[in-house]
Each structure stands twice: as C-alpha cells, then as structure tokens.
Amino acid sequence: MSPRVLILGTRGVPAAHGGFESFAEKLALFLAERGWRVTVYCQQDVATVTQRFVTDIWRGVERVTVQVAEQGARGTIAFDWHSTQHASREDGVCLVLGYNTAIFMALLRWRGKKILINMDGIEWKRPKWSAPVRAWFYLNEWLGAWLGHRLVADHPAIEDHLATRRPRGAIAMIPYGGDEVTAAPAAPLAALGLSPQKYLVSIARIEPDNSILPMVQAFSRKPRGARLVVLGALETGNAYHAAIKAAASDEVLFPGAIYDKAAVQALRFHARAYCHGHTVGGTNPSLVESLWCGNAVLAHRNRFNQWTAGAEQFFFADTEECERMIERVLTDDIAVARAGRMARLRAAADFVWTDILSCYERELAALGGHRLEPKKAETVPAPSAREA
Secondary structure: OOOEEEEEOOOOOOOOOOHHHHHHHHHHHHHHHOOOEEEEEEEEEOOOOOOOEEEEEEOOEEEEEEEEOOOHHHHHHHHHHHHHHHHHOOOOEEEEEOOOOHHHHHHHHHOOOOEEEEOOOOHHHOOOOOHHHHHHHHHHHHHHHHHOOEEEEOOHHHHHHHOOOOOHHHEEEOOOOEOOOOOOOOHHHHHOOOOOOOEEEEEOOOOHHHOHHHHHHHHOOOOOOOEEEEEOOOOOOOHHHHHHHHHOOOOEEEEEOOOOHHHHHHHHHOOOEEEEOOOOOOOOHHHHHHHHOOOEEEEEOOHHHHHHHOOOOEEEOOHHHHHHHHHHHHHOHHHHHHHHHHHHHHHHHHOEHHHHHHHHHHHHHHHHOOOOOOOOOOOOOOOOOOOO
C-alpha cells in the first residue's frame, strides 16, 4: 500500500491565496509524483451547504472540498473543524499547516492519527489582533506544540521559540522554498508607467507590523527621481491606511492588490530593490521569492529577516535609518549589484524547493512508519581505452 498524507490548514489547491497554499500545492504534486496518495482539504464558501464533502482528483491529488456557509474567521474555523472530523476517519499521516485551530488536533490524537504540524509564525505577537484573538492564538500555539507528534519550524528563530514549548528533538527546521527567476516580461511595468530598475517595490499586506508607514515616510522626505510601488489593498476608514496615504509623496504609487502572479513576479524582478518591512514571522515566502529574483533587499532589521536575506542586504531599524538605506539603494550601483548577486547565492544555499520538499517527505514517512526508496545514483560510464 502506498503511503498516504492528508494536508489540512489551507484553503486548498490549486494555490490562489498565499504562501501556505503555494507550499501545499508544491508538496502535494511532489509527493504524488513520488508515489504517495495525497489528500488536500479545500474550502468552498457557499450561501447554503448542499453537500458538505465533495471529492475529486486534480493532477493526481485527491481534493476533499468542504462547503461552509459561515463567513470570515467563523468560516475558517468551521472549515478546519469539518476537515479535521473527515481526516480523523481516514488512514494516513496528517500534515497540519498552521496552528490557528490546533485545539481540533485533539480529535486526531484521540483517533490515533500521526501529526506533523508546521507552526508558522508567532501570530499572537501581531499588534493588529485584539486581546481575545491574541489569547486564542497563544492558546492554540501551546496546544499545537504538544498535540503534534513532530513540529516544523520554518526559521531558526522559530525553532528557538518552539524549544521553549517542546524539546528540540521534536522540532525539525525546514524553511520555505522558491524557484529561480531569470527573466520576466516588462509589460506589467509599462501598464503602471514604470521602468525597470527605476523603482522600489513593497509586496505585503498593509499593516503596522509590516512597516509600510515608516518606509513611505522615509522615501517621501525628498524627491527621489524614482518610484516606490506599494502593492496591497488600502481601505477607506482605516486609520493606518489613511496615515500612509497622507505621508506619501507624488512618487509613491499605490496600484492596489494585484493577484496576477506573473504581473507580481515581473514587478519584483525588475525592481531596483525589494522592500520588506515585516517584523513578526519566520521565513517569509515573498522575501524568499525576491532572493530568487536576484533583488537587492531593503528590510527591517530583525532576526527573521537578517537570517533569511543574508548579511549583504540593506537593513533599517527606524525611519531615519530607512531613509539612509533608501538613499544608498538609489545611488550605490556597486552595492546594489553585489546585494543582487548575494541574494541568488543565499537562495540557492537554503531555499531550494526539491531539498525542502524532500525534508517534508522524510518527516512524513518516518511518522507513518514508511521506508523511502533510496534515490538511484547516476551511473557513470567506464572510460574507454583511449580515455584511460
């Protein structure tokens, strides 16, 4: 019997929402090709539930689509609960992505399931959440750390954090991956009035813990002869968003949220630098993708970003330092070129998808008691008499 894995915790495949969904798609296809039976739970928002579970096959992967009628966070909780109930009755190892509803894993443990859980970032530290929401995340982080048989940390600092909950022997450090990008069309730039290497780009949710406001303030303090492109939705009535727009000079461009992957990749690839203000989290997928594009990186100075991006990038701790780094990025061609080269080297060192997916396969196989077939070594032909 082929080994089986059930993947819970994302909105499903094919990926359309974020980093976890992209990872789930990559892993599901990788394991299916390696002979695993793969089941991915997919959320479908409906006005009225007509059929709770619908099963189909997508590119060799079994999808269990779960209908939920609730909206927002309530819908996510309902989806996770119904997915967990379904998975608890199936055979196979469970891979849970994220701990936001880790309390439901108690059912999986009760039913004798083996669980590998990716513990994601330190969600309860994000200032955007209210006290009750932060308490919920804090509780579920503890529960996830103890209900999972094995924990995955996607960053050394997350591993250190989890080691305050569980012994290090229960934790595997496996970062996020990416694919090398060596070319991208310039058409998406032209549509926004941009030219290659004449702009900086930020690709993130516009929230306080992503440092969008200090980056906009620093850039807008004087004319730059370049643009700062801030991707992300700006909401009417949001005080933080209003402060960002008020601080922005005419050289700051807000194109809104762009969901076309090719367009986003082109904007990242052709930027003079990628701006990454995240202050909470582990190995951020967007930052990894920028390294694979060979971007110079302007990032908030913290242990998450410094390990991921590497020492040769441009870091800031406050608005004043951010302004100095922006000035350097826009004027120091040698430093920017060096940062771009080092970005690709950094990506190749730790963020190669095949290496990362193979690590997950080994963890899942070990939990399920499966023996993996060793990879066949390449056969090198014996030298001919003339070559000898």
